[in-house]
Amino acid sequence: MTVLLSARGLKIAFGGLKAADGIDLDVMQGEFLAIIGPNGAGKTTFINMTTGYLRPQAGSITYDGRPILGMKPRRIVKEGIARSFQLPQLFTEHTVLENAALAIAARDGPWSPLAPLLRGGIRAEAEELLDRFGLLPLAGRRADALNEGARKLADIAMAVALRPRLLLMDEPTSGVASSEKMAVVETLARVLRQSKVTAVFVEHDMDVVARFADRVAVWGQGRIMALGPPDEVLNDPAVRRDVIGIIPAEDGHAAA
């Protein structure tokens, strides 16, 4: 197994709060790695550091063997790392097709707002992308008219438009109705595996983690408390007691 992303000794504190206090983590090429942990543990901070939005106070991150710390977010995208946010970053007043086309146009470099967005190649690629995510029937719909599951998928489709080898997703199922969650993750997992995209995803739903993660990393007090296959990690008594038991499910009750 090849290491795609490697973090060593990452440290960052906000005032007295240590969001990363010596994080060592390898992401293997082709895997789906889930990150779980209590609210405020530092999971999003890890994504922010890996994608150039935050600079750690100590440590290193290499991607495909090259150091990436200090690179701007746009440069990191060019290296092959994309992300999605907890709250989808869609252009709400535009259609799903226009959103996909905007991501494709942005990937291809300087783009004039005066150029017709839906010209040949871009339209065809945007339609093909939406088709892979099962979103083609919604292509003409405004992004703000989508339900949360479709909105999450459209947002992830925009990240995939950037042709990453590594995609970091911050809570891809948050806000999605429980009846829809598995279908949403099923779709995105299928697309990512077909496209050979390695995925790291922050997730609060343990059923999703158990079903889709190859490995799980447990964040706690700025450290990785446990790392391994879901059947081991999710059944570890300390993880159940100190982490899973206190992660709020979306209905307000603890997840386990």
Ligand SMILES: Nc1ncnc2c1ncn2[C@@H]1O[C@H](COP(=O)(O)OP(=O)(O)OP(=O)(O)O)[C@@H](O)[C@H]1O
């Ligand atoms: N840029 C920042 N400036 C100040 N404090 C920050 C910053 N980014 C994160 N924090 C703080 O660091 C802590 C860790 O935040 P982070 O968002 O990484 O947690 P998380 O594990 O993703 O939580 P959640 O599950 O609630 O999304 C939080 O207390 C947060 O308020």
